[in-house]
Amino acid sequence: PHPILRSDYRPPAWLVPAVHLEVELDPAATRVRARLSVEPQGGTPGAPLRLDGAPGMVPERIAVDGRPLGAEEWRIEGEQLVIPLDQGAHIVDTEVVIAPEGNTQLMGLYASGGLLCTQCEAEGFRRITFFPDRPDVLSRYTVRMVADRARYPVLLANGDQTGTGDMTDGRHWAEWHDPFPKPCYLFAMVAGDLKANRDRFVTASGRSVELGIWVREADLPRTAHAMAALKASMAWDERVYGREYDLSIFNIVAVADFNFGAMENKGLNIFNSRYILADPETATDADYDAVAGVVAHEYFHNWSGNRVTCRDWFQLSLKEGFTVFRDQEFSADQGSRAVKRIEDVRVLRAAQFPEDAGPLAHPIRPDSYLEISNFYTATIYNKGAEVIRMLHTMLGAEGFRRGSDRYFDENDGTAATCEDFLRAMETANGVDLGGFRRWYGQAGTPRVRALLSHDAASGTARLSLAQIVPPTPGQPDKLPMPIPLRLALFGAESGRTLVPERVHILSEAEDSILFPAIGERPVLSINRGFSAPVVIESDRSAEDLAFLSAHDDDPFARFEAMQQLMVDTLVALIEGRPADEAAVIEAVRTTLADEALDAAFVGEAVLLPTEAFLGDQLAQVDPVAIRRAREGLRQRLGRTLEAQWRAAYAATAANGFALTPVAKGRRRLRTVALGYIAASGAADAAALALAQFEAADNMTDRYGALGVLGSMVAPERERALEGFYERYRADALVLDKWFTVQALSTREDTAEQVARLARHPDFTLANPNRLRALVGAFAANQHAFHAADGSGYRFVADMILAADPINAQTAARLVPPLGRWRRFEPMRAALMRAELERIVATPGLSRDVFEQASKSLG
Ligand code: B3K
Ligand code: ZN
Helix, strand or coil: CCCHHHCCCCCCCCEEEEEEEECCCCCCCCEEEEEEEEEECCCCCCCCCEEEEECCCCCCCEECCCCEHHHHEEEECCCCCCCEECCCEEEEEEEEEEHHCCCCCCCCEECCCCCEEEEECCCCCHCCCCCCCCCCCCCCEEEEEECCCCCCEEEECCCEEEEECCCCCEEHHHHHHEEEEEEEECCEEEECEEEEEEEECCCCCEEEEEEEEEEEEHHHHCCCCHHHHHHHHHHHHHHHHHHCCCCCCCEEECCCCCCCCEEEECCEEEHHHHHHHCCCCEEEEEEEEHHHHHHHHHCCCEECCCCCEEHHHHHHHHHHHHHHHHHHHHHHHHHCCCHHHHHHHHHHHHHHHHHCCCCCCCCCCCCEEEEEEHHHHHHHHHHHHHHHHHHHHHHHHHHHHHHHHHHHHHHHHCCCCCHHHHHHHHHHHCCCCCCCHHHHCCCCEEEEEEEEEEECCCCCEEEEEECCCCEEECEECCCCCCCEEEEEEEEECCCCCEEEEEEEEEECCCCEEEEEECCCEEEEEEEEEHHCEEEEEEECHHHHHHHHHCCCCCCCHHHHHHHHHHHHHHHHEEEECCCCHHHHHHHHHHHCCCCCHHHCCCCCCCCCCCCHHHCCCCCCCCCHHHHHHHHHHHHHHHHHHHHHHHHHHCCCCCCCCCCCCHHHHHHHHHHHHHHHHHHCCCCHHHHHHHHHHHHHHCHHHHHHHHHHHHHCCCCCHHHHHHHHHHHHCCCHHHHHHHHHHHHHCCCCCHHHHHHHHHCCCCCCCCCCCHHHHHHHHHHHHHHHHHHCCCCHHHHHHHHHHHCCCCCCHHCCCHHHHHHHHHECHHHHHHHHHHHHHHHCCCCCHHHHHHHHHHHHHH
16 A cells, blocks of 8 residues: 655646435345536546445446446546546446445445444445545535335435425435535435424524434433533634524434544534433433533534645544544533543543553644544644644634634635634734644654742743753754743742742753742642643652642642652652652541542542553563552552542432533542552452442442442342343443443453353454443553453454454554554563554455554565
C-alpha cells in the first residue's frame, strides 16, 4: 500500500452538485441506483470522471446523459470506476447491488440487529455506490428508499421527508431531501422497526425543530437523558457560539454494532447505543455523562463539521479537535468544571501522551497516512481540543468568539482547512499566530522545566522556564512552541496569594520571569487548569506539593499537586529510594477532612495515579515493581486512614437515587472509600462490598462494588459476578461491563480468566463494544497484559488476527498497546516485537492492521 500525502492535495477535477439515490433495501441484495449531476472544475481539463468504489464492486449499468455506455466506454482501475467525459455538465447513472448482511466491517450499508444502517465517515460511501468519496465534493442529496413494510416500517435519511407511499408488493417507500450541500461522508440512511422518543425544540429565531430519538421499542424508557442532553446542547450552542440548528428535523438512531461512538450525519445522527441508552438500573454516572457528552459532540458538529467541513482528511482535527473542545466546555457548564477538567486531563494522559511518545506519534495535522481510519486518534481529538483550548486561553472568551464567528461566516458551506480557522482567529483579533502554527505540525508532548528561586535579601523571586519538544518519528528536530502557562505564587508561611494568577506565554526555548516584592518563600502553582498539554518538571518538595494540595485556589491545581506528590512518592518506592509516604497520607487525610470540598472532587483527588501513568514516568516500565509499590501504598493509605474511609463511606450512604451533581459526587466518593477499605485488608471488606452490590438501586453503586470485588479473592466475588451475569445477561451493554470488570482485575489469575472469557458463549468478535470490553480492557491492564512470559501479548495478537478479517478498524485499535515495546526491558520488548512481527507476516492482513503493526515495529 502507498501512503497518501498531505502535500499531494489537488482540488477535484469534477464536482457533483446534485445526487439522486434510489435504494431498494434488502439485507441480502440491496440495489442502489445513483444519478449524479457532474460538472468539471477548472484546472484539469480532459481529466476523466473518477468514482471510488469498493473491492469487487462492479456496475450493473452505466449511462451518461441517458445513454447506456458500452463496456469499452468505462473501465475499473484499482477500485475506481473511470469514465472519460467531455468537458461540460453531465448526468451519470450507475447501478450496483450490495449485500448489507454480509458487511461485517460496519462501513457503508450494514445490518445491525434487525436494522439496516450506514456509516460513511471516512470512506464508507464508496461501499454503497460509485462516487468521488472525498470531503471536498459537496452535493445536494435526494434519496428514495424502498423496503419491506413489515420488516422495515421506518425509513430515515438526511434532511426533510418529502414523500412516502405504499407499493402493491408489500413494500413501501420514503423520499428524503437534504437542502444543505454535504460531503458524502455525512450521508446516512436507516431502515428498521424503530420507535421514537419525540420532542421539540424552538430555536432562538423561533423555528420549531422536531426531535426524534429512534430505538427498539423496549429501549424507549432509556432515552430521556439523551433527549434532555440534546435540547441542552441546542440551547448551549445558541448561547455560547450563536449557532442555531438549520433543518426542521433532527433525528438520532441507536444501533448495537458500531465502530465508533457516534456519527454526526446531517440531520440523522447514528449512535453506538451505549451513548444513547441510560437508566439508573443499567447505566453508571460515568455512562450518563458520556451519553450527554457524545450527544452534544455530534450535535455541535452540525456547525463545526457539517456547515463547515474539512477539505481533506489531513484537516480532521479542524472539526474533531474543535468539537471536542466544544463538548468539553458544554459538559463543564452542566456540572462541576473542575472535575470535568480532571477527567479530561486523565484521558489525555492515559491515551494521548503515550501515543505522542511512541512509534505512532503524529501531529494534530498529520502529513501522511495509509488508512485514514487509523487517524481517529487521541491526538487528533484530545490534543486537538487542547490546542483549541490554548487559543481560547490566549484570546480570551470574547476574542475566541469573535474568531469563531468569523470562521463560520467566512467558511459556511465550504470544505475548509486548519489554516482557514487560524486565519479567522488572527484577523478577528488582529493578532499573529505564526509560531502557534507549530502546534499543528509538530508531534510530541513538550516538557517544560520550571524552577523557582527566591532571594530573601532582595525580596525577589525568579522563575526560570525552559521547554523541550522531544523528537518523534520523522521529526528529529523541533522548534519551540508558544505555551500558555497559567501561574500564581503563594506564600509558604502565610498561605497568602503573593502573585495572583496570570497567563505567561513561553514562546522561546528558555525564558525567565522576575517577581519583585516577594517577602516570604514562594510556592509555585503552574499550568493551572492544565492550560497547556505539556509535562511540567519542577523541583517542588513534598512539603510544597502538600501545601498546594491543601491551599491552592485553583481546584485543578490542588488535584495536580496531590497527583505529583503521589507520583514522586511512588516513583521513589518503585526505584527503591527513600520516599515521603507520610506526606501522601497526611495530604489525603487533609483532603478528606476539608468540608469546603465537594465529594466529587475529593473522590478524584484521593485516587492514586494509575499503574500505566506511573509506567510513563519511568525510564523503563517495570509492571511488577509498579504493582507492588502502588498496592503497598494503597494498603497503607487504607489502614492508616481506615477510620476516615469508614466515616466517608457512612457519610455518603445511599439515600434514594438522584442524578444531581451532589448525589453523583457522593456515589463517587463512596466507591473510592470502599476501595480503600478493601485495600486495607479489613476482614469485613468483601461482605461490605457485597452488601453494597446487593442493596444498590443504581448501576453506579452496583458496578462500583463489583469493581472492588473483582480484584478480591473471596467467595463474595464469585457470588456477585454470577448474580450480575444472571441479572443482565440479556442486556448487551451491561454484559460488556461484566467482561470489562474481570479484564481489569488486579488478581494474579486475570490472564487465565480473560482467556476463558474469550471462549464464553457471550463473547463475539463481531461486536466492537464486546471486543473492546474484553480485549481492549485487558490490554489496558498493565500488570496482566505485560506478564513476563508473554502470554498477554500472544493473547492480544491472536485476537487482533482473529478480528481483522471481520472488522479491520476495530482490530487495528488493539495494536497500539503492543507498539509500546521500547518502554520495556529487553525480554518483554522482544516478546512484544515478536507478536508484531507475527502480525505483519500474516497473509491477507488489512491495510488498517498492517499500518499500525508495521509502524509500531519501525
Ligand atoms: N466523526 C465521527 C467519526 C467516525 C469515523 C470512524 N472511522 C465521530 C465523531 O467524532 O463525532
Ligand atoms: Zn467528532
